[in-house]
Amino acid sequence: MRLLIDVGNTSLKAVLWHNQQAQPADLNNLPWPQITEVVYACVGRSDLLKKLLAQAAKHHIACYEATVTKTLQGLSCAYEQVSNLGIDRWLALIAGFTLHPNQACILVDAGTATTIDVLTSEGQHLGGWILPGLDLMTSSLTQNTQRVFDDEKTPFENQLGKNTPNGLKNGALVATIGAVEQAKLHLGVQNSTKTVQIVFAGGYGALLQQQFEGSIFDSLLVMKGLNFWRDLSKTS
Numbered sequence: 001m002r003l004l005i006d007v008g009n010t011s012l013k014a015v016l017w018h019n020q021q022a023q024p025a026d027l028n029n030l031p032w033p034q035i036t037e038v039v040y041a042c043v044g045r046s047d048l049l050k051k052l053l054a055q056a057a058k059h060h061i062a063c064y065e066a067t068v069t070k071t072l073q074g075l076s077c078a079y080e081q082v083s084n085l086g087i088d089r090w091l092a093l094i095a096g097f098t099l100h101p102n103q104a105c106i107l108v109d110a111g112t113a114t115t116i117d118v119l120t121s122e123g124q125h126l127g128g129w130i131l132p133g134l135d136l137m138t139s140s141l142t143q144n145t146q147r148v149f150d151d152e153k154t155p156f157e158n159q160l161g162k163n164t165p166n167g168l169k170n171g172a173l174v175a176t177i178g179a180v181e182q183a184k185l186h187l188g189v190q191n192s193t194k195t196v197q198i199v200f201a202g203g204y205g206a207l208l209q210q211q212f213e214g215s216i217f218d219s220l221l222v223m224k225g226l227n228f229w230r231d232l233s234k235t236s
């Protein structure tokens with residue numbers, strides 16, 4: 001049984017991977033005797049991660065931190081400085097590449113930041129974008145202007161705004177939708193029979209997924225990437 005840990009800028013997530021399945025992990029009551037290895041990825045800061053790694057060490061369990069490499073099996077990274085690419089983005093690419101073989105993909109991880117990564121059907125990462133996440137987009141405006149205000153009850157909708165919270169929230173949503181549309185252009189899917197699989201993950205992934213027909217939401221995308229990373233990096 002593997003303990004998989006993904007530390008983002010807002011939260012730490014962990015699952016237990018056993019018999020090809022993810023089970024929720026109770027961090028206060030982990031089944032250490034059954035855990036064979038810990039595989040983790042971290043783009044944030046986390047004292048909780050340090051504590052978990054210390055507990056694993058106490059139980060003599062091997063821990064592996066996922067890293068970005070120029071290539072992994074048939075997948076290649078667009079960055080010149082590969083270590084600058086967020087590991088969560090690389091793991092989303094690994095998951096997309098493995099779960100959708102020979103299929104062009106756009107991986108969208110909508111958390112604190114929204115990242116959009118473009119992957120060809122041949123496994124070439126063409127690059128991507130980092131946008132403020134939906135909450136950061138709205139809070140940066142409410143915090144830096146006098147008159148732009150938000151409220152709790154206004155949803156994010158793909159519509160014109162007719163009051164301030166509406167204009168603010170909908171603006172953040174359509175900016176994000178527009179970026180995903182731009183990503184498609186880099187795969188030449190317009191005016192062609194090529195298809196692209198758009199995969200959403202992260203706290204706002206389910207909301208965004210509803211805006212794109214044929215797209216999917218996979219809350220475990222980064223976890224699956226972590227699991228594949230460990231398997232693939234053993235054999236490469």
Ligand SMILES: Nc1ncnc2c1ncn2[C@@H]1O[C@H](COP(=O)(O)OP(=O)(O)O)[C@@H](O)[C@H]1O
Binds near residue numbers: 009010110113201
């Ligand atoms: N149902 C939800 N569950 C968790 N986070 C959500 C949800 N809906 C919106 N969010 C927002 O998603 C962000 C957290 O997403 P997450 O993918 O966990 O981030 P990170 O990977 O950066 O830690 C926060 O801005 C949070 O407000």
Ligand SMILES: CC(C)(COP(=O)(O)O)[C@@H](O)C(=O)NCCC(=O)O
Binds near residue numbers: 088110
């Ligand atoms: C862009 C990110 C902050 C996204 O992190 P998250 O929203 O999941 O917390 C993370 O992938 C990161 O720190 N990236 C490093 C810069 C880069 O990818 O180029």
Ligand SMILES: [K+]
Binds near residue numbers: 109110202
């Ligand atoms: K993200």
